[in-house]
Amino acid sequence: MxxxxxxLKSWERRVADPFIFEHLxxxxxxxxxxxxxxxxxxxRWVSPVKMDLSKPKKPNPMKTVVSAxxxxxxxxxxxxxxxxxxxxxxxxxxxxxxxxxxxxLSERYHLDMPMPDSPKVKIAERRKARKATLLEDMMEYFCWxxxxxxxxxxxxxxxxxxxxxxxxxxxxxKLRFGFVPLWSSVVTFMTTKKKYLKEELDEAxxxxxxxxxxxxxxxxxxxxxxxxxxxxxxxxxxxxxSDDKPKYLANFALDRRSVFFNYPEQGSSVIAVVEGxxxxxxxxxxxxxxxxxxxxxxxxxERKHQVEVxxxxxTRSIILCPDLDSTTAEDGTVVxxxxxxxxxxxxxxxxxxxIDIEFDSIYVTVFDKPTDPDEFIRKRGGDAxxxxxxxxxxxxxxxxxxxxxx
Numbered sequence: 001m002x003x004x005x006x007x008l009k010s011w012e013r014r015v016a017d018p019f020i021f022e023h024l025x026x027x028x029x030x031x032x033x034x035x036x037x038x039x040x041x042x043x044r045w046v047s048p049v050k051m052d053l054s055k056p057k058k059p060n061p062m063k064t065v066v067s068a069x070x071x072x073x074x075x076x077x078x079x080x081x082x083x084x085x086x087x088x089x090x091x092x093x094x095x096x097x098x099x100x101x102x103x104x105l106s107e108r109y110h111l112d113m114p115m116p117d118s119p120k121v122k123i124a125e126r127r128k129a130r131k132a133t134l135l136e137d138m139m140e141y142f143c144w145x146x147x148x149x150x151x152x153x154x155x156x157x158x159x160x161x162x163x164x165x166x167x168x169x170x171x172x173x174k175l176r177f178g179f180v181p182l183w184s185s186v187v188t189f190m191t192t193k194k195k196y197l198k199e200e201l202d203e204a205x206x207x208x209x210x211x212x213x214x215x216x217x218x219x220x221x222x223x224x225x226x227x228x229x230x231x232x233x234x235x236x237x238x239x240x241x242s243d244d245k246p247k248y249l250a251n252f253a254l255d256r257r258s259v260f261f262n263y264p265e266q267g268s269s270v271i272a273v274v275e276g277x278x279x280x281x282x283x284x285x286x287x288x289x290x291x292x293x294x295x296x297x298x299x300x301x302e303r304k305h306q307v308e309v310x311x312x313x314x315t316r317s318i319i320l321c322p323d324l325d326s327t328t329a330e331d332g333t334v335v336x337x338x339x340x341x342x343x344x345x346x347x348x349x350x351x352x353x354x355i356d357i358e359f360d361s362i363y364v365t366v367f368d369k370p371t372d373p374d375e376f377i378r379k380r381g382g383d384a385x386x387x388x389x390x391x392x393x394x395x396x397x398x399x400x401x402x403x404x405x406x
């Protein structure tokens with residue numbers, strides 16, 4: 001069913017939404033829509049009446065607006081409470097759900113909506129299951145290599161996890177860390193031993209290469225399984241011999257923006273959002289639940305989907321815990337860069353508010369000096385980090401606290 005929903009969403013973006021927008025005045029005639037800026041990024045429909053079809057106190061030819069960018073209806077004076085055009089169409093046509101709406105549109109206007117039992121859906125289901133098995137087999141291979149390889153690179157990878165990161169053997173096994181030998185060895189194992197096609201491997205876990213050579217397995221030897229809501233999506237590969245950039249490489253097909261890394265399979269009412277994946281794994285190893293990673297410095301752009309999935313999965317409170325970096329002041333002293341952190345926090349808050357303007361359970365941790373969650377936990381322990389989360393300030397209090405110190 002998940003595969004069908006993915007296909008239906010793709011059809012919605014490619015077919016249904018463009019059709020609805022092009023024929024909006026026909027589908028919703030009561031609003032008297034007029035089109036403006038057709039063929040430009042500002043393409044939109046405007047109406048002189050309110051969303052509830054009542055007349056405004058003062059005449060306004062653009063009282064209600066529908067943009068092609070997001071297919072939502074907005075009313076001047078109440079701009080932060082948009083309603084999707086699909087929801088309005090369902091209400092107008094008397095449908096209980098979007099599936100009924102799309103079925104009606106497809107039949108009436110010959111839009112060829114994909115059906116759950118179509119060959120296309122069945123093929124997608126088989127491909128997704130095959131990809132999941134391939135990634136699981138690859139993870140098991142990386143884990144076996146980490147435990148059994150006697151090469152110098154394997155020893156350095158084990159040493160990095162234990163000595164530099166402080167993971168115990170039990171934690172390493174639980175978090176499913178792995179060692180990546182030369183990528184050519186990975187390809188040979190997966191195609192000869194596991195009988196996958198090279199094309200399948202490239203599609204599911206292809207890595208960047210130049211002239212057939214890649215840094216994965218050469219400089220980047222630590223495999224980190226990228227698991228979101230219980231699903232293995234791919235891998236991050238980290239270099240362990242230095243902090244030279246890029247520290248991380250990811251396989252081509254890895255989507256790091258749609259779901260928080262390490263988001264619990266059963267959901268979580270409270271999540272602590274950190275920047276890096278290793279921050280989240282260090283917290284998990286310390287027994288701290290609900291710590292997830294953005295895979296970046298802030299929740300912005302396409303990463304808004306991470307929040308949408310979390311809220312839909314039952315998250316009711318978000319604790320932001322970005323890194324506190326250092327900077328050099330005018331007098332040459334090294335000081336905490338609170339301004340940079342505040343900027344990242346506000347970007348994240350605005351993104352969350354764009355999704356749900358009334359969502360106020362947003363909190364921010366307060367570090368006393370430059371650090372990140374991984375370093376904080378390794379130096380002070382899991383209990384100290386739990387206290388840090390419990391003492392987090394409501395976001396507006398955090399903003400006031402930082403600005404009042406300037």
